[in-house]
Amino acid sequence: MAATPHRIVIVGGGAGGVHLATRLGRRLGRPRGGQAKAEILLVDRDASHIWKPRLHEVAAGTLDSGQEQVSFVVQASRHHFRYWPGEMTGLDRARKVIRLAALADRNGVEVLPARELSYDTLIIAVGSRANDFGIPGVREHCSFIDSRDQAEEFNAVLRNQVLRCLAGPDEATLDIAIVGAGATGVELSAEINTALDFAAGYGVGDLRRRLRLTLIETAPRILGALPERVADAAQRELRRQGVTVLTGAQVVAVDAEAMHLKDGRRIPAPLKVWAAGIQAPAFLDRLDGLETVRSRQLVIRPTLQTSRDDDVFALGDCAFLLPEGETHPMPATAQVAQQQAEQLARGLEARLAGKPLPEFRYKHGGALVALGHYNAFGSLGRLGLLGDGTFIQGRFAQWTYVSLYRRHQLGLYGFWRSLMFWLADLLRKAHAPRVKVD
Structure with missing residues (x-):
């Protein structure tokens, strides 16, 4: 009788969570020889993902969220993980289960009752809010x-x-x-x-x-x-x-x-x-004894494991990581979340093979701010071609800002599907209204 695959549960489908689920699905979720190395589950109360740094465009009406959303069901089917609808409300570390709230439709009618979901490894990536x-x-x-x-x-x-x-x-x-x-x-x-x-x-x-x-x-x-x-x-x-x-x-x-x-x-x-x-969701403050800070973020080690449980990880905005020798924690940005997801995908694969987890090393790729269609300003990081700290503005800064989103799509879809999305964007912009007017 085949052994049950190791179950990895990821809570939160933001920039870090959906990247991690996609990468782990490719690495561990693909059946080989009749069975996958791990079962990957992504839990989120929403059915789709949209990149959080673009929400201000949705709010202003200059971005159609329906065109830009990533369906979790479709993404899961293509990348060997499963989508599980639900909102986490609690944790039982002794039994290794998470608690999910009852799921209701827009009219308040209950669709699914409150449930529990077991895990072998748990990753919390529930983001933050104002x-x-x-x-x-x-x-x-x-x-x-x-x-x-x-x-x-x-x-x-x-x-x-x-x-x-x-x-x-x-x-x-x-x-x-x-x-x-x-x-x-x-x-x-x-x-x-x-x-x-x-x-x-x-x-x-x-x-x-x-x-x-x-x-x-x-x-x-x-x-x-x-x-x-x-x-x-x-x-x-x-x-x-x-x-x-x-x-x-x-x-x-x-x-x-x-x-x-x-x-x-x-x-x-x-x-x-x-x-x-910023503050993390309130339920993290009462999560079965896990350590938090004033902003409700979970305290994690450089391996991205929570400080009190080796089998519970956290990444992105809901995680508090103070690098050695630094006075400020990792910033709450999509850039940090995606780098943590990339490392954790490699690290969990190594962990299942009995190898130690690597420690997270942030590679600062620069900081950018886009001011509508008027201008953009930024500073390149260590990954910049022009050198660390180089000030950029205008068209080059706008192109660099857009490239951050294109890299996000590249990580989710791969080169050819991303290329099709980019071409579709160009065609849509050629005929669609530039702002929501109805």
């Missing part, structure tokens, strides 16, 4: 864009606000406030301007003239994780677009009509977005 810091009114009155559903919901609200503005008097304004001037907040600010420019090209009125967009940041400057030269260039471009950038400004309360700052200022904005801070 942190409201307990500020009154944020959850009630602000939009978030941490998921595709949230981004699409914001876009629907944005289009409604645009219609109200167009139907109002000539002096009516479109007031928007975005809190958090990291990459998400900065790129969303520029992408909204881009969307209104595109809409004007279809005869939807001169909306840019009416836009009053305020970007609020608590820190002394925007894009704190990026080099200062990149941040300064991005701030100049935002101001050229008409965005009001407030730094050193702390939001202390939010109501239906405005943001309230600590210094007494009131920023009127019926449409508000919260993109500040």
